[in-house]
Amino acid sequence: MLKTRLGKDLLRNKWLYVMILPVVIYYVLFHYVPLYGTIIAFKQFVPAKGILGSDWVGLKHFEDFFSSIYFFRVIKNTVLLSFFNLLLGFPAPIILALLLNELKSPIFRRITQTITYMPHFITLVVVAGIIRYFTLSDGLLNDVIAFFGGERISFLQQPESFRPIYIISEIWQQIGWGTIIYLAAITGIDQQQYEAAKMDGANKLQQIRHVTLPGILPTIMIMLILSLGNIMNVGFEKIILLYSASIYETADVISTYVYRKGILEFSYSYSAAVGLLNSVINFTILLLANSFSKRASKNSLW
Amino acid sequence: MKSFSKSKIHQSVVVLLSLTLLSAGCSNSANSNNESASTAPSGETPAAEFSYPITGGPELTFMNEQLGGTPEHMPIDDEYEKRTGITIKHLGGTPMTDQKFSLLLASGELPDIFLNTWLQYPGGPDKAVEQGYILKLNDLIDQYAPNLKKSLQEHPEIDKMIKTDDGTYYAFPFIRSEAGRVYGGPIIRKDWLDELKLDIPETIDEWHTVLTAFKEKNNADAPATFRTMFLGERTGGFAGAFGVMGNFYINDGKVVYGYLEPGYKEYLKTMNQWYKEGLIDKDFASIDAATVDKKMTSKVSGATIGWQFYIEKYNSAAQETDPDANFVAAPYPGAAKGQLPEFGQLDNAYAGTSSAAISSTTKNVEAAMRWLDYAYSKEGSMLNTFGVGGTTYTLENDKPVYTDLVVKNPEGLGSDQVMMKYSHGTNFPMIQQDNNLPAKYPQTTKAIDIWKKTNHESHLLPPVTPTADEADEMSSIMNDINSLVKEAELKIILGTESVDNYDEYVQQMKDMGIERVLEIQQAAYERYMKR
Numbered sequence: 001m002l003k004t005r006l007g008k009d010l011l012r013n014k015w016l017y018v019m020i021l022p023v024v025i026y027y028v029l030f031h032y033v034p035l036y037g038t039i040i041a042f043k044q045f046v047p048a049k050g051i052l053g054s055d056w057v058g059l060k061h062f063e064d065f066f067s068s069i070y071f072f073r074v075i076k077n078t079v080l081l082s083f084f085n086l087l088l089g090f091p092a093p094i095i096l097a098l099l100l101n102e103l104k105s106p107i108f109r110r111i112t113q114t115i116t117y118m119p120h121f122i123t124l125v126v127v128a129g130i131i132r133y134f135t136l137s138d139g140l141l142n143d144v145i146a147f148f149g150g151e152r153i154s155f156l157q158q159p160e161s162f163r164p165i166y167i168i169s170e171i172w173q174q175i176g177w178g179t180i181i182y183l184a185a186i187t188g189i190d191q192q193q194y195e196a197a198k199m200d201g202a203n204k205l206q207q208i209r210h211v212t213l214p215g216i217l218p219t220i221m222i223m224l225i226l227s228l229g230n231i232m233n234v235g236f237e238k239i240i241l242l243y244s245a246s247i248y249e250t251a252d253v254i255s256t257y258v259y260r261k262g263i264l265e266f267s268y269s270y271s272a273a274v275g276l277l278n279s280v281i282n283f284t285i286l287l288l289a290n291s292f293s294k295r296a297s298k299n300s301l302w
Numbered sequence: 303m304k305s306f307s308k309s310k311i312h313q314s315v316v317v318l319l320s321l322t323l324l325s326a327g328c329s330n331s332a333n334s335n336n337e338s339a340s341t342a343p344s345g346e347t348p349a350a351e352f353s354y355p356i357t358g359g360p361e362l363t364f365m366n367e368q369l370g371g372t373p374e375h376m377p378i379d380d381e382y383e384k385r386t387g388i389t390i391k392h393l394g395g396t397p398m399t400d401q402k403f404s405l406l407l408a409s410g411e412l413p414d415i416f417l418n419t420w421l422q423y424p425g426g427p428d429k430a431v432e433q434g435y436i437l438k439l440n441d442l443i444d445q446y447a448p449n450l451k452k453s454l455q456e457h458p459e460i461d462k463m464i465k466t467d468d469g470t471y472y473a474f475p476f477i478r479s480e481a482g483r484v485y486g487g488p489i490i491r492k493d494w495l496d497e498l499k500l501d502i503p504e505t506i507d508e509w510h511t512v513l514t515a516f517k518e519k520n521n522a523d524a525p526a527t528f529r530t531m532f533l534g535e536r537t538g539g540f541a542g543a544f545g546v547m548g549n550f551y552i553n554d555g556k557v558v559y560g561y562l563e564p565g566y567k568e569y570l571k572t573m574n575q576w577y578k579e580g581l582i583d584k585d586f587a588s589i590d591a592a593t594v595d596k597k598m599t600s601k602v603s604g605a606t607i608g609w610q611f612y613i614e615k616y617n618s619a620a621q622e623t624d625p626d627a628n629f630v631a632a633p634y635p636g637a638a639k640g641q642l643p644e645f646g647q648l649d650n651a652y653a654g655t656s657s658a659a660i661s662s663t664t665k666n667v668e669a670a671m672r673w674l675d676y677a678y679s680k681e682g683s684m685l686n687t688f689g690v691g692g693t694t695y696t697l698e699n700d701k702p703v704y705t706d707l708v709v710k711n712p713e714g715l716g717s718d719q720v721m722m723k724y725s726h727g728t729n730f731p732m733i734q735q736d737n738n739l740p741a742k743y744p745q746t747t748k749a750i751d752i753w754k755k756t757n758h759e760s761h762l763l764p765p766v767t768p769t770a771d772e773a774d775e776m777s778s779i780m781n782d783i784n785s786l787v788k789e790a791e792l793k794i795i796l797g798t799e800s801v802d803n804y805d806e807y808v809q810q811m812k813d814m815g816i817e818r819v820l821e822i823q824q825a826a827y828e829r830y831m832k833r
Contacts, residue, residue: 046433069782069814136593137584138523138602156588157796245530245788246587246796259401261781268404 041273054269061273070257078253081163082231089171090227093178094220098208100179101186113183116176128241131169132156156242159249166238166251181223182216189215221299229286232278254278352446354676355387360669362388363413366395366729367656369402376723381690385681388673390415398422407435412661414670417731420473421654424777425770427472432770436659437667439471446671449678450474453733460733462833463652466767467826473657474674474731478649482734486537486647487753488632489613491604492745494520502632506543506572509605509635513581516604524583524603526576527594530792532607534560534569538645539607542756543635544569547645548787550823551761557823559816561787567804573795587792595619598629605632613746614716631749634756646756650765658731677732687735689724709740716742766826776822779815786810 010017036051041061043054065071096116103109119127134140135155142152155161193211202210236255243251254274262271294300366373372394383389393413396402399422406412412435420427420436431438443451454461464475495502495512498519503509516525534541534548541547546565550557560566576582583589583603597603598612599619606612613629620627634646660670676682688695688702695702706712708720717739721727727737741747768776790807793799 049433064778069810070785132588136589152584154585154588157585157792157798159798244588244792245785246792246798248785248789249793260785262401262404268408 038272038276040269041276043269045269045272057269061267061270062277064270065274065277070252073249074252074254074257077250078232078234078255081166081234081253084163085167085170085234086227086231088167089174090224092171092175094182094216096175097179097182097186098212100183101212102204113176113179116179118176119173120177122173124235124237125241127169127173128238131165131242135165157244157246159247159251162243162247162251166235166242170235170238182219185216185219186212217297218299221293221297222301225286225289225293225301228289229282231285232282352448352672354385354672356669356672357387360388360666362390362415362664362666362670362673363393364390364415364417365393365413366417367397367419368395368729369397369400370394377690377693378685378724378726381685381724382673382676385685386673386676388669390673410663412663414661414664414666415674416659416661417656418659419654420657420659421765421767424773426466426767426773428466428468428470428767429770429773430659431470431472434662436472437662437664439473439660440469442660442667442671443471446668447474447675447678449675449682453678460652462830463650463765464657465833467769467829467833473659474677475652476656476729476731477733478651478653479734479736480651481736481750482728483649483651484647484750484753485649486532486609487607487634487749488539489606489608489616489629490632492628492630493626494604502630504633504636505639505641506540506635506637509540510576510581513576513605514579517580520601520604522602522604524585524597525581526605527583527586527589527597527603528607529589529591529594530587530788533573533791537607537647538634538643538756538758540573540635541566541569542643542645542758543637544572545637545644547761548791550763551645552763552827553761557763557820557827559820561791562808562811562816567801570791570794570804571801574797574801577795578797582795587796599627610746610749611718613749614718614741614743617743617745628745630745631752633752642755642757644757644761646753646758648756648758648762650762652765654765656729656731674731677726677730683732683735686726686730686732687737689721694721694724704740763823763827764830766823766830768822768826772822772826776819779819783811783814783816783819786814
């Protein structure tokens with residue numbers, strides 16, 4: 001064994017291997033071993049019988065989901081919410097990072113950055129509470145509307161206002177946090193490129209367009225592929241905390257629907273089946289996005 | 303690394319191995335105990351000779367169905383322990399509808415005594431027994447629960463309620479007293495009514511007049527506020543006046559589903575009208591209990607539907623700033639003067655809640671049975687109803703009379719708060735007796751008689767038990783339907799959907815299989831009547 005290349009490498013870099021061992025063990029234990037549990041998606045799982053002892057039911061749970069009257073609605077809500085969230089939420093931190101980068105005073109810049117990424121550390125329960133109280137018919141938002149002579153509306157009971165509320169609060173909470181990686185990428189850009197651009201007479205905007213953006217494009221692409229891979233996982237906890245039966249029409253997504261169904265019927269198997277379906281869709285989109293990005297911009301995850 | 307000698311490693315491995323072996327041995331011996339306990343052992347104390355406290359000081363684990371961590375240790379717990387000789391270790395609680403419950407089942411680490419609404423177990427209580435989570439109690443009751451057995455022989459109507467169709471006993475029941483079956487209804491600000499020279503409203507029209515007056519004359523932003531669960535689901539609310547309620551109930555021997563009845567559309571139409579006129583809280587579909595409390599006690603609202611103890615709560619909170627504030631119970635509204643509403647709020651004497659099952663993993667079946675059986679004995683019943691003799695009550699002419707600790711509490715606690723420490727007044731497996739506890743406000747005491755005035759009794763669906771297969775089928779149909787009706791109801795009241803579309807929802811429920819559910823319920827009901 002020690003004669004092979006791998007053996008030599010193991011010997012030479014044994015401490016590096018020791019260092020990575022915990023990570024490998026973690027992934028095997030917590031991400032690969034539990035995978036065998038997904039077989040309950042094809043069984044009628046009864047905890048008392050155990051995973052292996054439960055009866056096989058084939059694709060029954062998938063059929064149940066496809067035949068539910070809510071199937072199209074929850075798929076539609078999930079995709080739309082996710083899509084708009086990505087469309088508006090993805091560019092936001094990039095724009096903010098570009099703006100922060102142009103600030104002259106380092107103190108002012110640091111303060112701004114801190115203020116924008118603070119909300120990331122507020123727990124969702126508190127954020128949901130804030131949203132709830134602000135959108136009540138006698139809440140802050142309606143006080144402002146009424147002050148300008150508008151009509152008071154109970155926003156969280158209006159199906160059409162759920163998406164804007166969700167997306168705006170999402171951006172508010174995540175924008176500052178998202179800028180960190182882009183700012184890091186911007187600092188990595190060679191200053192000589194800016195010098196050269198200035199020599200050629202480029203103004204600020206042209207510098208951003210021709211130097212900064214191309215410089216951070218690889219980072220942007222990687223981030224985009226990663227977020228596309230999460231397109232079906234919209235913030236389930238946040239929706240659970242905000243929605244009520246009056247806005248299921250727009251707010252009920254795959255995960256919340258499965259949660260209600262799973263809780264009421266203990267349908268572990270059903271939930272597992274829908275979760276698996278979700279992962280398959282996510283994985284497919286990730287593959288597509290990756291290969292597309294590879295062809296279009298030479299940047300890819302693999 | 304070098305400091306670790308080979309022998310050291312060797313030693314520690316040996317220690318580890320022997321430890322695991324030891325623990326395996328422990329669990330094995332525990333298992334064998336378990337077997338000997340659950341198979342009817344010979345030479346145990348026969349029922350007649352047993353007397354409390356039990357010997358050997360066993361310890362049992364216990365869970366109820368209230369979320370919110372481990373409850374405080376109370377004097378009643380000490381008293382129970384002293385009398386039964388059994389120590390109870392409380393592990394908190396989880397309702398069956400919470401995710402924690404499924405996780406608990408999946409973990410296999412169940413408490414010895416498990417309070418829950420076993421009637422609601424998916425597939426019915428039979429299924430919980432069949433899947434091996436809880437014990438079938440029939441033989442065990444004969445062996446270890448003479449008090450419960452005697453109660454069931456004396457009260458065949460209770461016996462009928464607490465077993466399944468095939469005669470399985472699965473839990474020690476919480477049987478509500480006649481007065482304890484009603485505990486919720488409309489609540490209104492009497493001082494506002496007096497100011498406006500209006501009587502307490504008794505019909506839908508009178509309610510309309512009163513709420514309008516509250517809005518216009520008292521500047522109440524949301525004259526009536528409540529959470530959605532009080533709208534036809536947990537209580538008949540205003541729906542009773544239209545002869546419907548949002549649930550399954552009996553009409554002349556037939557099981558019906560309120561949402562399908564024509565009266566329901568009429569009711570929604572009226573509610574939508576009220577909402578449009580601003581008589582109902584604009585935010586009612588998305589508010590929590592704390593918000594309702596705040597509005598009721600800060601002059602934003604003057605009427606609600608809620609539980610009895612809200613009257614106590616609102617009066618004491620509002621009177622701090624507004625000494626005239628006076629919240630009283632209002633009757634469930636009828637369709638016309640002097641006509642009783644069909645629905646209010648009424649539980650079955652056995653609603654299934656807080657019933658104690660014994661989990662199949664328990665290592666001490668006898669202790670669990672004895673501990674639970676104590677509540678059905680004469681002494682146990684006295685303790686749970688009136689608290690600890692000499693502390694909370696004294697006997698005068700064989701009648702319990704409350705001591706000053708309860709009625710004039712030195713710390714200013716309400717009598718119900720004191721009794722919570724020294725007795726199990728409610729939500730405990732027992733046959734509840736009326737404790738005639740004086741409330742802080744007479745309005746609270748009067749509430750029950752006011753809310754009782756309905757025809758609800760004749761519509762009450764008893765605790766039927768569909769078979770496991772039927773229950774499975776029913777829950778998979780009802781799941782989507784429950785979502786649908788809540789959504790339809792709210793959208794129509796809020797006006798985001800026209801009331802004319804209600805017929806489409808009814809059609810949709812039929813497409814989803816509501817008629818099949820009614821068949822199942824009807825069959826289960828008929829089987830129940832034959833028990």
